[in-house]
Amino acid sequence: MPKMKTKKSAAKRYTLTGTGKVKYKKMNLRHILTKRSPKRKRQLRHAGILAECESRKIRKQMLPYG
Numbered sequence: 001m002p003k004m005k006t007k008k009s010a011a012k013r014y015t016l017t018g019t020g021k022v023k024y025k026k027m028n029l030r031h032i033l034t035k036r037s038p039k040r041k042r043q044l045r046h047a048g049i050l051a052e053c054e055s056r057k058i059r060k061q062m063l064p065y066g
Contacts, residue, residue, distance in 0.1 A: 010062030014050070022055035023047045 015023045028036070029044040036044075050058065059066060 004064040006065060007062040010058060014058055014063065016059070016063065016066040020059070022050040022058050024050060 013024060017023055024047065026044045026046070026048050029041065033041060
């Protein structure tokens with residue numbers, strides 16, 4: 001049986017933590033930042049943790065060796 005391939009687009013967007021949770025970068029912090037409040041921009045800097053129902057799919061299909 002051949003090796004499973006990792007979906008490279010998913011590998012660039014998601015990382016796995018030591019406990020198996022899926023971490024991602026939050027959106028809306030690239031351009032047109034003048035209309036966003038400083039509080040919103042500060043909150044967007046931190047990484048988000050994917051919900052368990054979605055992270056199961058990412059771990060299994062997209063990042064099989066993670």
